[in-house]
Amino acid sequence: MPRSLLGRMLLLTLLAVLLAQALSSFIWVSQLRASQMEGLLTSARSVAQSMSASVSYFRSLPLGYRPLVLDQLRSMGGTRFFVSLNDKPLDMQVLPPTERKQAVLAEVDQVLRERLGRDVDMSVSFVSPDDLRIFNGGLKLDELPRSWAHYALSLEPLNPPVLVTQIQIAPNEWLYLASLMPAPYASLEEDVIPIQQLWFIAFTSSFLLLFIGVLVHWQSRPLKRLARAAREMSLGSEVELLPEVGGSEVVEVSRAFNSMRERIGRYLNERSQLFSAISHDLRTPITRLRLRVELLEDEALQRKFSRDLDELELLVKGALQCVKDTDIHENIEPLDLNLLLDCVTEPYLASNGNGRVTVQGRAAAPYAGKPLALKRCIGNLLDNALKYGERAHLRIEDDKHTFMLHVDDEGPGVPQAWLEQVFEPNFRLATKQPGYGLGLGIARNIAHAHGGEISLRNLDEGGLRVTLSLPREVG
Numbered sequence: 001m002p003r004s005l006l007g008r009m010l011l012l013t014l015l016a017v018l019l020a021q022a023l024s025s026f027i028w029v030s031q032l033r034a035s036q037m038e039g040l041l042t043s044a045r046s047v048a049q050s051m052s053a054s055v056s057y058f059r060s061l062p063l064g065y066r067p068l069v070l071d072q073l074r075s076m077g078g079t080r081f082f083v084s085l086n087d088k089p090l091d092m093q094v095l096p097p098t099e100r101k102q103a104v105l106a107e108v109d110q111v112l113r114e115r116l117g118r119d120v121d122m123s124v125s126f127v128s129p130d131d132l133r134i135f136n137g138g139l140k141l142d143e144l145p146r147s148w149a150h151y152a153l154s155l156e157p158l159n160p161p162v163l164v165t166q167i168q169i170a171p172n173e174w175l176y177l178a179s180l181m182p183a184p185y186a187s188l189e190e191d192v193i194p195i196q197q198l199w200f201i202a203f204t205s206s207f208l209l210l211f212i213g214v215l216v217h218w219q220s221r222p223l224k225r226l227a228r229a230a231r232e233m234s235l236g237s238e239v240e241l242l243p244e245v246g247g248s249e250v251v252e253v254s255r256a257f258n259s260m261r262e263r264i265g266r267y268l269n270e271r272s273q274l275f276s277a278i279s280h281d282l283r284t285p286i287t288r289l290r291l292r293v294e295l296l297e298d299e300a301l302q303r304k305f306s307r308d309l310d311e312l313e314l315l316v317k318g319a320l321q322c323v324k325d326t327d328i329h330e331n332i333e334p335l336d337l338n339l340l341l342d343c344v345t346e347p348y349l350a351s352n353g354n355g356r357v358t359v360q361g362r363a364a365a366p367y368a369g370k371p372l373a374l375k376r377c378i379g380n381l382l383d384n385a386l387k388y389g390e391r392a393h394l395r396i397e398d399d400k401h402t403f404m405l406h407v408d409d410e411g412p413g414v415p416q417a418w419l420e421q422v423f424e425p426n427f428r429l430a431t432k433q434p435g436y437g438l439g440l441g442i443a444r445n446i447a448h449a450h451g452g453e454i455s456l457r458n459l460d461e462g463g464l465r466v467t468l469s470l471p472r473e474v475g
Contacts, residue, residue: 009216010209017208021201028197037103043182044104048111051165051177054081055116059169082134084176089166090133094125101126101161104181108165122167132162132178222246226257231451233261286313335371337363337396337403344379345394348386356386361396367403367470369450377446378405380439381454381466385409389463405468413458422456443468 002008058066066085095101105124113120132140165177222245229242241261242254286309293305341359348357367374385392389409397404414422423441444454452470459465 010213013212014205014209017205018201021204025197025201037100040100040181041103041107044107045111047163047179047181048108049115050080051108051179052112052115054083054177055112055167055169055175058083058175063170080179082176082178084135086136086166086174086176087172088136089123089168089174090136090176092125092127092133092164093131094127095161104163108163112165112167116167120167122165124163124165126161127164129159129162132164134176134178219246219250222250222254226254229257229261233264332368332370334366335369335374337367337374340371340375341378341394341396341405344375344382348382348392356390357382357392357394359394359396361398363396363403364398364400365472367472369470370446373446373449377443378468380443381405381407381468384439385411385464385466388412399472401472403470403472407466407468408459408463410463413462413464414456416458419456419458423454440466 002011058069061069070083070085105126108124109122112122112124116122130140134140160180162178163181167175167177169175222242225242229240241258244251244254244258246254289305289309293302293309296302296305341363345357345359349355382392382394385407386409389411391410393408395406395408397406423444440454447454447468447470450470452468455467455469457465457467
């Protein structure tokens with residue numbers, strides 16, 4: 001099943017057109033066959049009536065006149081039938097029976113017996129021109145002068161079957177009549193579907209697919225703009241209002257997106273103002289409290305107050321640092337991930353190849369994202385691996401759908417119950433390590449802003465694997 005709306009619409013349209021055309025073609029072919037069969041039987045009756053008239057005419061002639069009449073007919077250039085007199089019926093290889101051939105033979109036999117008598121001795125069959133025999137000597141059609149028989153029995157280049165009727169009109173005298181069926185029933189071939197109908201189906205299907213393709217492409221452009229705007233907004237870029245055009249459903253979606261964009265913009269502005277106010281308002285009382293602590297005479301109490309103020313200042317700085325690191329205002333641009341990784345890992349790579357960081361694989365193509373944010377995201381993952389695992393091994397997997405970066409360390413790993421908890425702010429496995437415990441949380445927030453994800457997994461051989469996945473396609 002195609003992934004795109006255009007591909008799915010074209011596939012469903014093609015299936016619907018083929019089913020409709022198959023049904024209509026079946027009905028049309030059935031009616032056409034019935035009409036053709038009726039016309040075929042009418043032509044067969046006409047041929048049979050002409051044959052019976054010829055037989056009656058030759059019967060009425062004296063025996064000595066019959067060869068003279070045949071000579072006159074041949075010298076005139078032929079008639080509708082090729083007629084000859086033989087002393088016995090000729091044996092020829094008849095064509096395999098089909099529905100149409102059987103219907104014509106039955107109709108001709110019936111008409112001849114009605115007009116000439118039920119007890120008349122005769123045979124009616126279809127013979128290929130190549131197997132046709134004319135006289136007692138077994139002469140073929142090509143061995144006769146063209147003026148004798150080709151006018152009645154040749155229809156080049158179709159080479160249709162020949163209707164041969166042999167009727168006994170006297171002892172040891174058989175009247176031989178050969179002719180073609182009149183057009184358009186000369187070939188007697190039964191096509192499953194006429195070639196004209198196949199061309200009609202192909203033409204209508206192509207026209208409908210082209211029309212539906214243009215229509216869906218035209219109607220899906222607002223959806224593509226919406227997807228692009230949603231991705232840019234998730235990366236923090238300034239997104240213009242979407243034009244509310246297209247179908248009513250698309251207009252409603254665009255209107256809802258514009259409304260959501262305005263609300264999110266107001267929320268982000270208010271959040272930035274809130275943290276700026278918190279940063280400004282908390283500095284003064286914390287500084288004032290430190291001055292007052294210095295005036296305390298009780299040193300033990302002074303140390304307790306100082307410790308509490310240090311923790312308070314640490315929490316405030318950590319919260320502000322988290323907002324500062326995740327709310328990076330950058331434009332989205334094509335980013336060379338290989339160059340970015342080189343910049344991040346260069347300080348840890350030794351010239352002799354024994355550095356603390358190894359890199360395997362390369363990015364296949366540029367990635368549309370925020371350079372500083374992604375650099376901070378990968379840098380946090382690398383710093384975390386070096387902090388807890390001493391060494392880091394980076395491996396890249398990249399295709400047209402997803403860019404993946406695996407960061408393996410050689411540390412003790414993370415308990416299974418804490419694999420999600422380590423992303424929470426101020427959570428640290430080793431409390432003696434410096435920092436705010438915000439690195440993984442900030443990295444995940446940046447990955448989420450790019451539509452990606454960060455996951456953790458303990459390796460069987462020891463150590464932790466952190467996987468950053470960034471989608472290259474929207475949706």
